[in-house]
Amino acid sequence: MTAVAAPLDVAAIRKDFPILGRTVRDGRRLVYLDSGATSQRPRQVLDAERAFLETANAAVHRGAHQLAEEATDAYEGARARIAGFLGVDAGEVVFTKNATEGINLVAYGMSNATGSPDAPAERFRVGPGDEVVVTEMEHHANLVPWQQLCQRTGATLRWLGVTEDGRLDLSNLDEVVTDRTKVVAFVHQSNVLGTVNPVEPIVRRAHQVGALTVLDACQSVPHFPVDFRELGVDFAAFSGHKMLGPSGIGVLYGRRELLEALPPFITGGSMIEVVRMEGSTFAPPPQRFEAGVPMTSQAVGLGAAVDYLTAVGMDKVAAHGHQLAEATLNGLAEIPGVRVIGPTEAVDRSGAVSFVVDGVHAHDVGQVLDSLGVEVRVGHHCAWPLHRRFGIPATVRSTPYLYNDLDDITALLDGIRESQRFFGVA
Amino acid sequence: MQLEQMYQEIILDHYKNPRRRGLRDPYDAESYQVNPTCGDEVTLRVHLDGGGRDAKVSDVSYEGQGCSISQAATSVLTDLVVGRTVGEAFATMDAFVELLHGRGQVEPDEDVLEDGIAFAGVAKYPMRVKCALLGWMAFKDAVARVTDTAGGAEGDGAAAAHSDEVGTR
Numbered sequence: 001m002t003a004v005a006a007p008l009d010v011a012a013i014r015k016d017f018p019i020l021g022r023t024v025r026d027g028r029r030l031v032y033l034d035s036g037a038t039s040q041r042p043r044q045v046l047d048a049e050r051a052f053l054e055t056a057n058a059a060v061h062r063g064a065h066q067l068a069e070e071a072t073d074a075y076e077g078a079r080a081r082i083a084g085f086l087g088v089d090a091g092e093v094v095f096t097k098n099a100t101e102g103i104n105l106v107a108y109g110m111s112n113a114t115g116s117p118d119a120p121a122e123r124f125r126v127g128p129g130d131e132v133v134v135t136e137m138e139h140h141a142n143l144v145p146w147q148q149l150c151q152r153t154g155a156t157l158r159w160l161g162v163t164e165d166g167r168l169d170l171s172n173l174d175e176v177v178t179d180r181t182k183v184v185a186f187v188h189q190s191n192v193l194g195t196v197n198p199v200e201p202i203v204r205r206a207h208q209v210g211a212l213t214v215l216d217a218c219q220s221v222p223h224f225p226v227d228f229r230e231l232g233v234d235f236a237a238f239s240g241h242k243m244l245g246p247s248g249i250g251v252l253y254g255r256r257e258l259l260e261a262l263p264p265f266i267t268g269g270s271m272i273e274v275v276r277m278e279g280s281t282f283a284p285p286p287q288r289f290e291a292g293v294p295m296t297s298q299a300v301g302l303g304a305a306v307d308y309l310t311a312v313g314m315d316k317v318a319a320h321g322h323q324l325a326e327a328t329l330n331g332l333a334e335i336p337g338v339r340v341i342g343p344t345e346a347v348d349r350s351g352a353v354s355f356v357v358d359g360v361h362a363h364d365v366g367q368v369l370d371s372l373g374v375e376v377r378v379g380h381h382c383a384w385p386l387h388r389r390f391g392i393p394a395t396v397r398s399t400p401y402l403y404n405d406l407d408d409i410t411a412l413l414d415g416i417r418e419s420q421r422f423f424g425v426a
Numbered sequence: 427m428q429l430e431q432m433y434q435e436i437i438l439d440h441y442k443n444p445r446r447r448g449l450r451d452p453y454d455a456e457s458y459q460v461n462p463t464c465g466d467e468v469t470l471r472v473h474l475d476g477g478g479r480d481a482k483v484s485d486v487s488y489e490g491q492g493c494s495i496s497q498a499a500t501s502v503l504t505d506l507v508v509g510r511t512v513g514e515a516f517a518t519m520d521a522f523v524e525l526l527h528g529r530g531q532v533e534p535d536e537d538v539l540e541d542g543i544a545f546a547g548v549a550k551y552p553m554r555v556k557c558a559l560l561g562w563m564a565f566k567d568a569v570a571r572v573t574d575t576a577g578g579a580e581g582d583g584a585a586a587a588h589s590d591e592v593g594t595r
Contacts (some may be wrong), residue, residue: 025428363464363493363557364433371429379464393465393491422429423438423494 008312008320010405016042016308017403028373031411036191036219036352036399037377038241041305045244048304049297059293061270075296078303079286085306086253087227094252094259094286095299099218100141102237102252103185105265105289106214107145110183111152112263120261124212128154131180133211135160135168135197136389137190140382142216146185155182162389166193166342173205181211188220188236192383192397193342194325194352196220203232212258218242222309222401223350224318228253240298245305249298252289259285266291317402324351324400324409331413337425338416341395354381354395357416359425362394368419369396374411432551433494436544440498445505450487455571457564461556466492468500470564474572479513481573488561495545495554500561502541512569518542519562526555 014020017040024030032040052074058067060075076090083090096102113124126132132146136159150157158176161169168186177184184206189196199215206213215236220226222243228236235254241247254262264271264282268291273281282288309317325346332338337358343349357365366378377397380387387393398412420426449456453471460467468490475482486504490497506522507515521538522545530550534543548558 361493363466363495363554367432367551367554368429384465387465393467422433 007323008316008402010320010403013042013312014403014405016044018043018046020403024373024375025371029411031372031374031404031408033374033376033398033400033404033408033412035222035242035401035404036381036397038247039222039244039401040403041244041246041301042308044308045246045301045304049246049301052297052300057296060296061287062293071296074300074303075294078299081303082251082306085310086221086251087229088253089256091284091286092253092256092259094254094289095294096237096250096252096289097248097295098239098241098250099216099237100145100239100250102235102250103142103214103216104145105252106183106235106237106254106262107149108265109262111149112265114153116263118261118263121263124262126153126155126182129180130155130182131158131178132156133158133160133177133181133184133186135186136162137166137168137193137195137383137386138185138187139191139216139218140384141218142185142187142214143385146183156180160186162193162386165344166190166195168195168197170198170201173201177202177205177209177211179209181206181209183212183214185214185216187216187218188226189223189350189352190342190383190386191219191352191399192354192381192386192395194349194354195343196224196348196350198348199231199233207232219350219352223321225314234258240302240305243302243305244308245302246295246298249295249302251302254285256285259289264288264291268292270294312402320402321351321400322346324404324406325349325353327406327409328353328398328400328412331409332416335413335416335420337420341390341392351401352397352399354397356392356395357419357425360419360423362396364423365396365416365419368422369412369415372411372415372418374408374415376412431547432554434544434547436502436541437494437498437548440501440541441494444497444501446485446487446508447489447501448487449489450485453485453487455568457567457571459560459564459567461492461496461560463556464493466490466496466557466560468492468496468561468564470500470561470568472565472568472572474512474569478573479511479516481512483507483510483512483515486565488564490561492560493554493557495548495557496560499545499558500564502544503561503565506540506542507565512573515565515569519566522562523559525549526558 019040056070058071060072080090083093110124113121163169212234215233217236217238221238237252240249271288271291273283341354362378379394453473456471458469470488473485475484506518525532525534526549528549536543
């Protein structure tokens with residue numbers, strides 16, 4: 001994540017995103033800084049979805065007619081390109097609705113293993129005395145499913161804390177992750193703090209004690225090059241709509257041998273091998289985890305998003321994000337009464353920056369920014385325990401992407417000053 | 427300009443100088459409400475005199491954290507209901523809810539809503555309507571706790587904590 005790659009041609013990139021041409025709130029230029037919630041989609045992605053629907057739409061993996069064949073090729077072709085983007089095999093890429101579903105797939109697969117007669121499922125069994133480890137900086141999507149798994153199975157939830165400067169506290173890693181640990185689920189890049197967590201020591205410790213690792217990669221895969229195999233994680237999940245792709249499509253990566261042993265989560269059509277009235281056997285992964293007619297144009301759209309990002313270059317996307325992180329952090333440091341929640345230096349952190357403005361509630365800062373055309377997220381960003389950890393109910397969060405430029409950051413900073421003026425605190 | 431339309435002086439005044447803030451005794455019921463989308467919270471107590479719809483609201487006290495809209499709306503609420511009967515307070519609440527759900531198309535009646543008319547601008551921002559109704563949700567819930575149990579048991583408000591509507595539309 002160093003700024004060595006040639007700079008992005010943001011002006012050219014912006015032309016690919018039709019929505020950035022619109023105005024908001026009485027003719028103001030749209031300054032979209034909420035890509036951490038959902039990113040905008042380039043024409044290339046929209047065109048790919050439309051072209052698929054206009055020429056090849058059919059239910060995939062069923063039927064033998066020409067359209068079914070072409071649709072299946074498009075769907076599987078997208079899977080293969082996405083797998084390549086992640087450094088993994090196509091058979092290790094499961095399409096899900098989003099990251100939330102991907103994480104639930106693993107958590108429910110584990111509790112389904114408890115009742116499963118299959119010997120390979122044994123390694124996933126969780127029960128009383130076992131522990132599940134998460135972190136205090138998790139998005140609810142990587143926290144609540146594990147709380148629920150513990151509730152269903154009698155296992156105990158434990159977590160790694162967060163330091164005052166917004167880093168993961170690994171000082172007691174060996175005490176939290178122990179022989180009792182069955183899973184360690186953690187976020188790659190915090191959606192609030194912007195912190196990029198060190199994966200290696202956590203994976204090393206987890207594997208030392210025989211625990212599985214599940215990585216929430218929602219905010220990392222869109223923003224810098226990620227190779228799951230190199231990271232050594234067992235499972236990883238992310239959503240398409242945060243990386244220029246459609247909503248309603250996400251990916252769960254799982255190491256092949258694990259996917260082969262994990263019991264299914266959602267069952268029904270397409271995921272079976274043989275069905276008899278007395279019982280059924282299941283298809284090999286990834287089909288085992290894709291019950292029902294899947295999202296097809298969305299998969300094609302995500303394939304196009306990956307092509308787009310590859311053509312731009314993920315190194316460049318990362319370098320650009322780093323530049324915007326520095327500009328945001330430096331600019332915020334110059335405004336009295338503004339406090340960043342998360343690392344204040346652009347080291348091992350992304351351009352996602354959350355902050356509070358003394359004397360002005362986050363909602364009110366957001367409203368002033370909105371009146372100026374600057375669209376940010378306000379609230380707890382689905383990371384309520386993390387906000388509680390810092391003793392604050394809500395933050396303002398700016399999450400830029402490859403189509404944002406330094407002018408956008410300047411607009412954000414000006415808007416914050418305006419909110420202070422409007423509410424009489426500066 | 428839009429911003430001034432939403433943050434009228436009356437709202438900013440109630441935000442900076444909230445009326446009846448702080449939790450007080452005696453009270454008959456307490457309600458805790460939270461807006462799950464932003465984490466804003468309010469704990470509100472009501473003290474009633476008498477029973478049924480003719481009971482008089484003798485005190486409303488509250489504590490909470492939230493944006494200017496949610497805090498000001500709760501302050502205005504206390505002005506509008508203290509000293510009135512429960513029946514009158516609920517009629518005012520219905521008018522306030524109608525205004526807030528009106529997307530800016532409802533003309534507020536100042537005789538009924540007094541300072542509450544300042545929230546007409548908020549009604550144009552659907553995402554902020556919940557903020558303005560948080561305190562009212564707590565009031566409605568707290569009163570229900572008194573009247574439903576007919577004795578005035580206190581509760582923790584958990585049962586109604588995640589409903590996001592209040593009053594009638």
